[in-house]
Amino acid sequence: MKATVNQSVAERNITLVALANIQPSSFNPRKHFDEANLYELAGSIKQQGVLQPITVRPIADTDRYEIVFGERRYRATVIAGLEKVPAIISELSDEEAQEMAVTENLQRKDVTPTEEANAYKQLIDSGRHTVETLSVLFGKSENYIRTRLNFSTLIPELAELLDADIITISVASEICRYGEDVQREVYENYLKEGIQHYSSWRGRKAKEIAELIEQKFTIDLERYSFDKTECASCRYNTNNLLLFNDGGCGQCSNRTCLAEMNAAFLKEKAIQIAQQQPDIILCRDPYCTNATTVERLIASGYDVETINSCIAFPKNPIEPQIGDYDNSEDYEEALKDYEEEQADYMEICNEISRQGEAGEITLYAKIGQADITLCYVEKTAAQIAESDKVTQTIATQIAELEKKDKRNKEIATENTVDDVKRVIKEIDTTETKFGADEDRMMYFFLLSFLRKENYAAVGIDKECDYLKDEEKMNVIANLTTKTKAIIRRDFLIANFKDAFRNNGTAALLLDFAKKHMPEELADITNKYNEVYDKRHKRIEEKKIALLEQIEDAGHPQPEGVPQPIEKQQSEVAA
Numbered sequence: 169m170k171a172t173v174n175q176s177v178a179e180r181n182i183t184l185v186a187l188a189n190i191q192p193s194s195f196n197p198r199k200h201f202d203e204a205n206l207y208e209l210a211g212s213i214k215q216q217g218v219l220q221p222i223t224v225r226p227i228a229d230t231d232r233y234e235i236v237f238g239e240r241r242y243r244a245t246v247i248a249g250l251e252k253v254p255a256i257i258s259e260l261s262d263e264e265a266q267e268m269a270v271t272e273n274l275q276r277k278d279v280t281p282t283e284e285a286n287a288y289k290q291l292i293d294s295g296r297h298t299v300e301t302l303s304v305l306f307g308k309s310e311n312y313i314r315t316r317l318n319f320s321t322l323i324p325e326l327a328e329l330l331d332a333d334i335i336t337i338s339v340a341s342e343i344c345r346y347g348e349d350v351q352r353e354v355y356e357n358y359l360k361e362g363i364q365h366y367s368s369w370r371g372r373k374a375k376e377i378a379e380l381i382e383q384k385f386t387i388d389l390e391r392y393s394f395d396k397t398e399c400a401s402c403r404y405n406t407n408n409l410l411l412f413n414d415g416g417c418g419q420c421s422n423r424t425c426l427a428e429m430n431a432a433f434l435k436e437k438a439i440q441i442a443q444q445q446p447d448i449i450l451c452r453d454p455y456c457t458n459a460t461t462v463e464r465l466i467a468s469g470y471d472v473e474t475i476n477s478c479i480a481f482p483k484n485p486i487e488p489q490i491g492d493y494d495n496s497e498d499y500e501e502a503l504k505d506y507e508e509e510q511a512d513y514m515e516i517c518n519e520i521s522r523q524g525e526a527g528e529i530t531l532y533a534k535i536g537q538a539d540i541t542l543c544y545v546e547k548t549a550a551q552i553a554e555s556d557k558v559t560q561t562i563a564t565q566i567a568e569l570e571k572k573d574k575r576n577k578e579i580a581t582e583n584t585v586d587d588v589k590r591v592i593k594e595i596d597t598t599e600t601k602f603g604a605d606e607d608r609m610m611y612f613f614l615l616s617f618l619r620k621e622n623y624a625a626v627g628i629d630k631e632c633d634y635l636k637d638e639e640k641m642n643v644i645a646n647l648t649t650k651t652k653a654i655i656r657r658d659f660l661i662a663n664f665k666d667a668f669r670n671n672g673t674a675a676l677l678l679d680f681a682k683k684h685m686p687e688e689l690a691d692i693t694n695k696y697n698e699v700y701d702k703r704h705k706r707i708e709e710k711k712i713a714l715l716e717q718i719e720d721a722g723h724p725q726p727e728g729v730p731q732p733i734e735k736q737q738s739e740v741a742a
Contacts, residue, residue, distance in 0.1 A: 181256070182221045182254050183254070183255055183257055184255075185233060185252060185253060185255045186251060186252050187245060187252060189231060189232045190224060190233050190234075190253070191233070191235070192234075193235050193236065193265065195265055195266040195269040195270065195290070201239075201243060206240070206243055206244050206247060207244075207247060209244035210244040210245070211248075213244055213245055213248040214248045214249075217254075218241055218253055220238075220241065221254040221256050222237070222254070223235070223237050223238055223255065223258060223268070224258070226257065234265070235269075236272075237268060237272040241253070263294065263296065266291075280330075280331035281319050281331060281337060281340070282322065283331075284316050285317055285318070285319035285320040286320055288313060288316055289317060292317070299313050299314055315337075315341055318345075319340060319344060322340065323348055323355065326340065329359060334359075336374065338374035339374045339377055341374065343377070346385065346421050347404070349423070350381065353385065354369075354381065354385070358380075382406055382419055385421060386406055386419035386420060387423065388417070389405070389418055391538050394434075399417065399420065402425075404422035405418040405420060406418050406421065407419075431460040431461045431464065434458065434461040434535060434540060435465055435468075438450055438461070438535060439465070441533045441540065442470060445531075446709070447531055448531045448533050449471075449473055449532050449533070450465065450470055450532070450535065451473045451474065451475045451478075451535070452474055452475075452534065453474070453475065453534070458535055468699075468702055469702025469706050470706065475532065475534075478532055479545070479546070481541070482516045483513075484510075485506055486506075487503075488503055524544075527547070527552060528546065532544060565710075566714060566715075569710060573703070576707075577700055578670070580697055582668075583695075584693050584696050585668070585677060587695075588678060588685075588692055589677065591688050592685065595685050600683075603683065605679060606683070608644045609676045611644045611655055612640050612641070612672065612676055614655045615640045615644070616640075622654050622655075625651065626643050627643060627646065637672030641672060643655075
């Protein structure tokens, strides 16, 4: 007779079940079993037998059983060499089995903190419990339950240290406030076995470790200039992590999010500067650590120069506020100092403006780690003299811009071909009929393996050493049954491995992609054409500006210099 969940223990039948037909349950929160204790229990079982039966449930459509609780006794019985174990067989659903297994094991004294944490998490994830109901069920405070639940977020290495009492509950509580990346670094650098004594955090108090983590693994938000409104309520802000804080913006422990928000802000600020002040050049120093912002600007069509040294613009002095001073005399003194500083500031700014208008300096917007600052570089006498050769200089610059524009277009095509080559391997074309256009492609590749003695037969000068792409295209444009047979016989295997830049193979590759992956091709083409279009637009704008300089200076337009497209259009409209 099988027992039901509503039967009392006394009413349930105890059955001897073969160990070979029993398997552990995934619901058991206990994952670690002390080997010495297991062998001690096994010795007792050899002498006295299993005094308390385990509980199992039948596995549907089999003659096997799954342990609900009693896995420790089951393991000891296996060690003892017995073939059967007394068991109570209960018909239980997954939900009932999970709850009974978790609840029974949590009642034991030797459950580890992380096993307890995972058990609570199982019950909450089931949807049948909340922190409040678990508090009532197990007679624990809600804060106790929440603290234990946090341990489920520990990386395995730290969880092992906690279960082994190498770190305390309080220490683990401080560490699990942070994400996996911080936990990993804390473990590897300060808690891992073998760390030198002076570097180890083992044995330190929770408060001390909390302070050390904040010092080493968080970043002061005050250093950054982006809008930190969202940061005020973010769970990664130490102002919200710690019971006591020093106020201010707080410290950020999510370095990935911080880097993304900072990069987005700096990119937008740099674009605004470039659009509003086209004479200012975006730049960075050789050791710039903000590669993300620079890469995004370049991808958007903006040039970012690298400069070794520059002179920073002066900072506008901050006007004193009377509320910050104890008496009017101190305020008046501070106000007087401010007015003097403001006068000096304006004098320097005016001089910078004069130098800029005279062409004596080059203005830059320097991209730093947390902000963008204005700076300038003084030109040498030779550079100033050279700048007087306006016509020649502009002609050269326009030629360079045209060259860069052409190369940008080539880059867009090259990247498109490279990405199509990668993606084309992932699409399924097995159900698509092999078309005539694909047949021509096959013969193009086959021609690469054509023997010289057969060149004439397909209409090619047999004296040439190799076939050019143009010759291959001419052949496949005039294929006959005879030439097809000749080409096929000289070829065994063909593929698209030779697709590169704008060669014929690449052209055919793109034709293949148009048929079998039009959406993916459009996405890839658009991706790189967007970059090209942005760069092209910037170049056209610079060309217009340079030509306008010639006109303003009264110099004749250099011969042979093409008009920018936008300028041509404006002249036609006029």
